[in-house]
Structure formats: C-alpha cells, structure tokens
Amino acid sequence: MRSSSIRRSAATGALAAAMLLAVTACSSTGSTESAATVAPQVPVASPTNPAGGLAVAQNAKLATSVVTDANGWVLYRFDKDTSAPPASNCIDTCATTWPPEPAASDTQIKGVDANLVGSVKRADGTLQATLGGWPLYRYSGDKTAGDTNGQTVGGVWFVSAPDGTKAGVTASASPTQ
Template sequence: MKTSWRSASFVVGAAAMLALTTACGQESGTSSVGSQNVGATAPAGGYGSVGAGTSASASPGGNGYGADGQQAAGGQSTSAGKLAVTDNAELGKVLTDGAGLTLYRYDEDTAEPPKSNCDGDCAKAWPPVPADDASAGAGIDKSLLGEVTRADGTKQLTIGGWPAYRYAKDTKAGDVTGQGVGGKWFALAPTGKKASLASLPGLSVRKDPKLGEIVVDKNGMTVYRFIKDVAWPKVISNCTGACLEKWPAVAPVSPNDTKGIEKKGLMGFTRPDGVKQMTVDCWPAYTFSGDTAPGDTNGQGVGGTWYVMAPSGKPIGAPKK
C-alpha cells in the first residue's frame, strides 16, 4: 500500500486532495498502552517541575529559589526592580528584571482579563514576579506594566496583561533555559508578546550541526516522529495519555504556512482523544517536553523509538528495518 501510494502520480486540484485524504485517512486509531514508549524524564504538566532534570535548589551564583520555591538564604531578592531589555541571539529582545533574570509568560494564563493559572508546584518552578516595586527601564512602555491579584492574595506583575514569572532553573543573568518548556512557557518581549527574533512559519526547516536539515514548529522547537506510529493506510498515533504529555502533538497548520517541508502527506487529522495533530508524509508530528529552547534536540533517539523529523517526514538516525 505504501509503495503504490508513493509511486502514484497526483493531479492538480480536488483530485489531488482526495488522493491525499484517502492515503492518510481522516481518523486514527490507537494501539494498546503497552505499545507506547514515553522514554522521557522531562516533567509532565507543562511547567517544568523543579524535581526534573537539574535541581532548582539554591547554589552559589544561583537565582535564590530553593526546591520549595522560596527565596534561599543569601539568594537574590525576589523583587522585580527596574525592568530592562536585553538582546538574545536566538530570541531577539527579551525582558529581564533588575538582576538581569529573564521574565516569562505562560500559555495557560490569560491577558484579557489578566489571570494566573500557575499555582502550587507550578509556582515553585516558576516564581511569580511581584508587582510592588517594578518599574520600566529604557525601551519599555510603562503603560504596559500592571498587576493581577493571585489566588493567595499577592500582587503579580503583568506585562501587556500577561502575568510575569522567573524560572527557578535560570541561574544567572541572561539565562533563557525556560524558553519553550512544555511548549507553554516563553520568554517575554518588552511588549508582553512572546520573544521572537523572527516570525517563523507553522513548520519550517533549520540546519542542525549534527543532524542536518530538521523540522521545527512555529516556536523554533524541534519536531519528532515516533516510529511506533502508523501512516498507512490511515494515520494511527500510538502515543496517548502520559506519552502525549511528554511528547505534545504539533497542532495542524496550513500547507501554505510551511517552508521547506515536502507537501506530500502534509495535513492534519483528529486523534481519538479529540486532539488535532499535524502530519508530514502522513506521519504524526510531535515536540518534546524535554527541549527547553529552540535548537534543542534532547528527544533524539529516546527509547530507541523517537527521532527528529526530516523535511520528508523520515526519522533522522532511526535504525533501518
């Protein structure tokens, strides 16, 4: 089936779309949970638990947040101070606090009206920035600074309506290790938007020094393929439940919103769990919660089943059958 589809010629227009739809299928099934391979120690929940990876406990030169999310003795002040704008080679202009620590925003929050949805363990990993003494430095519109009352009654700084956080694993000024964590945390630009050096298409290609041309999403995060998935005769994702928390599905994008990606089998499908997911050459596409910044490829080869996706949809470095 796979060989005949690949060798078939496509006609322009509706007939081509029909052929593509028939080849990939519009619905997917799931195999048993036993077929999954989460293969990751990255945190679930999308906020980068302080218990995962490196410890967030205070250390010399650290940011002063201990494992309990509180300021450690001798650590830096939790106050915001005068905010500043710094230039980052990967992200462009990034907002920092008075100590030079990067400020972040969370996709699960809202800006209109401002509301923080990061509490408990989340707030330990991502300490909210207090609003009381924050002021605007050069290049920052002071009218964008505001505050929101958190569930515990404290006032949190907002930028353009978005609640601001630090990341407990940023240990020195200029660190941006929180960028892209869980696909939900992003460095703040001075406008309150996500920091971005350039606007990327929904899917595009970047040159990795070790892996060659690889697929990245709109945030520059590496895209992966799970070799236990199925593309023929219909799309089947065998990554569900806890696996999908570690390996979030790439949301569908228009083929016109891609650059450098082969158009064959480039479409979205709806999973049995209701999540909509993008495919390349009919193979489901994922990001990895263990990648914390654009350019990271920490998911490569995990469990012997997860591999970076090539522009053709092939898994780079996967063993040949």
C-alpha cells in the same frame, strides 16, 4: 513570694509554648502556593529573588529583545494564563518552578512601555507583575542572569518580549500571541 515565682514560671512556659506553636504553624506547608510566598534566604541575583524592576535586554541566543528583572534575570509568560482579563494560572508546584514576578507600586521600568505594565491579584492574595496583560514569571532552571532555559518548556512557556508577546518565536510557530 513562692506563689509569684510559680506564676512567673507558668507565664514563661506559656510564652514558650505559644512561640513554639507559632514557629510550627509558620513552617507548615499545607500548600506549595503558601510556601512560595515566604522567600527563602537566597543570593541577591537569583531567579527566585525579586529584583524590583523591568528592563529590556538584547538576548544573543534568541537574537531579539527580551524582558528582564532589574538584575538581568529573564522573565517569562505562560500560555495557560490569560491577558484579557489578566489571570495567573500557575499555582502550587508550578509557582515553585516558575516564581511569579512580584508587582510593586514603585517598579522601575527601563525600555518597557509603562502603559503595558500592570498587575494581577493571585489566588494567594499577592500581586504579580503583568506585561501586555500577561503575568510574568522567572524560571528556577535559569542559572545565571540572561539564561533562557525556560524558552518553549512544555510548549507553553515563552520568554516575554517588551510588548508582552512571545520573544524569539516565529509567527508560524506561535499562532496565539
């Protein structure tokens, strides 16, 4: 009986050690890109929580139509990405500030031409939604749905128009749509 008890204690100890190792490995942040793929617990309506859809909304501040997620959070495009072929170049800390809009096979689309909606595989293996070939992002600096605080940040971030071009930007200020 004593031998059985020792084996059970050893097995329990090994299991506890394995669980501790797994938890420690999961909390390692070797790269911001990896950490960004594990969604923290956040309120349902936030710029870092995927909403599962694309919609068109009128934005009074920009005086034009813009693309939002299903909860009304404005989506952006990044001039350092490419649309043909689609490629996302916002990784690591960039993807923390500008969380990629996840692509899903069941994405609900309201007011956006379904032929313009697609996806691109990111360096971390996740799929990101695209519009007109441009990868879509949310902005962590937007505090409420409808905010456009990311518009023109660094001269390379722009709210997405329903056709994937830059919303609220005049042709003279934006030579590369």
